[in-house]
Amino acid sequence: MAEINVMETIPEKMIIPLKQHNGDICEPLVSKGEVVKVGQKIGECPSDKCAAIHSSVCGEVVSVEESSHPSGNRINSVVIQPIEETECEDFTPFKDSGKEQLISAIKEAGIVENYGNPTHLVLNPPDCDIDTVLINATASEWVGHNYETPLEYASQMLDSLRLLMKAAGASRGVIVLRNDDKDSIDAFDGLDYEGKTIMVAPLLGKRRVDYYFNDQNTDIIVVSQDKIYGKNIFEYFTYNVTGRKVSFRCTPASAGVAICGVKSAKAIHDLVNTGMPYIETVVTVSGQVNNPQHLLVKIGTTFRDVIEACGGYSGEPAKLISNGVITGVAQYEEEVPVTKMTTSIIVQGKDEVRKDISKECIHCARCVDVCPVDLIPNRIAALANQGRFDECKQMHVENCIECGRCSSVCPSKIHIMQLLQYSEEAIAKAYEDLSEKESSNLKLGCACGSE
């Protein structure tokens, strides 16, 4: 179980972006010169597609201005100068509340999945009913989120799953672990929960969760599978775990599935038991820093302060990456804040930064061999490059989980992942532009409950 350190130092400046999710930007509730408390709401949702923003520190608002964001854009942000005292808002636990209260509490607490969707929309999508809640615990950096012991992790995670199921009104819940993550599997295996013994079941071949639900005759199961990573894994993840297919450009909600991360599950557990909103998160700092570690930081801390808390750079840094070395975003500057979507910070030295020029594809089939969803990346990339998007669609480009392995192994250094994303976007645009009448014979829209 990975050790989590808590960042104790109080930084000089906190930048809290008013958009830390996919959806609409929040409206600021504070203005320059005001004093804010820990947990005070500083960003109000203008619509439902949004999650509220809270201050993570006590201090004075220096300004409300456009500031850099880890996504690479500039976003309206609240800049706070923290003070030593910590004065908290009064948090009230939400024991014994119903579905509606839970959903609105989740929205008010600003809980966001690590992939950016506000959790209340994931659990309670408009016009859709959720029957299965999945907790994706396959990515190691989120496992062990500030828990004392593995046992505590496992039991809290099961409690959280119960809460998520209640909030979503779902009848079944699944925790998905990683095959090679022995710590977590040991923590769950043999655990007694609500009078039943939990058994970690591997997902093999066509044996998916439906089989285990029947086999174990329970409504909560724990399964394990290979690690899946990528920016766009939900369709594949849903298919792999439940066997349900998600239509093109639809969310898993259309198949009745809600996917949550360990981080948001933990945040909901905290919310219900202490009433604390989502103001701190664990980031993994690695690469060219003196003291790589997992660090619990307050949202809004700049990358510079996080790296200083990890002992500073261990050499001349050449690249600063947020959210993973394969799919992450390279940062323009150090003065970017940790947001709810930040999972890791990686520093690369000069000799690690590669400068390559794309050459012709030599059909070496390395990308075909590494692709986890059985695409032919080199051919789709060539078709996308020529603008033949309909043929890309025939080759199931929508299944791409954007894991970037194809670009990583390519000996010709072709930007395969970007070409695949490009064709996917183009296809989605073409679908949006179709008028109702023309599209009548096409399967459009994400009807709920469809298989």
Add this chain to the structure above:
Amino acid sequence: MTLTISAPPHIKQDTTFRKITWIKYLALLPVSLVSVYFFGLHALALILAGIGMAVVTEVVIQKAFKKEVTVTNGHAPLIGLMVALLVPGEAPLWIPIVGAFFAVAIGKHAFGGIGSYIFNPVLVAWVFLQLAYWSAMHPASFPELGGISDLFLENGAGMLVGVSPIALVGGLYLILKRYVEWKVPLFYALTTLVLALLIGDKIGHVVTGAFIFGVLFLATDSPSSPVTKNGRIIYGILCGLLTVIYGHFANYVFAVFYGIFLANCVAAFIDNNTLPRSFGEESLLQRKYRRLVNKIPLEKLGVKIDD
């Protein structure tokens, strides 16, 4: 402090096309040395003539068409070397020169350069030379594996490549290091050996330097072989099948080259017919079966299928 901005992924394997080609030279170095030892300095002249002409041809073509000159990636000289290895030891010097020119100019550049050619340029040149200059290209003898010593030094070798089968195992290193993929060579070798045993051909005739060279270096040439997982298996089996058909009625040395050359013709066809389904759901056999079943007009025959 300056930070670099680039699109993900931020780590990439350091395998490049250039590296793959230059490693192949290392793998071919032992057999070249043994052939020089066996055939004398004339073999060295043949090899140098092949490499030199390939380089000259590539430079002239790329200059003439105002393209970036890519000789340094090693692909053209590699073609020249391979063409030279496929000529008989006592061939005149102009044979590898004509061969290397034909391979690079027609086999490679006429089809669009690296990654675009449909036939392996080395085999294009070999087939051309074989048909045009039969008398100069016909080796004095065909090797037969008699004992262990023949694996190291084959006295019956006709071509440069046939002198020492064991010197070609550098190709296995390429596979171990994943510079070339393993499905084609494995299924090619297996199919050939099994079929040859079944129809009763002498294994000593099959396992020659030419065969090992074909399996490890010619069949694995990536642009002229399929990319799909199932496609590569089918391609390997097809290479083996064609090799045994030709070899059973003529000889297994030529069979290797003609077999791979003919299999090149259908590589794209194999690719197009083995594209995986969404999430790789069905296997190829399942799909073929389904396609076959779908063609049967069951409804017209009055058969009802219950779901």
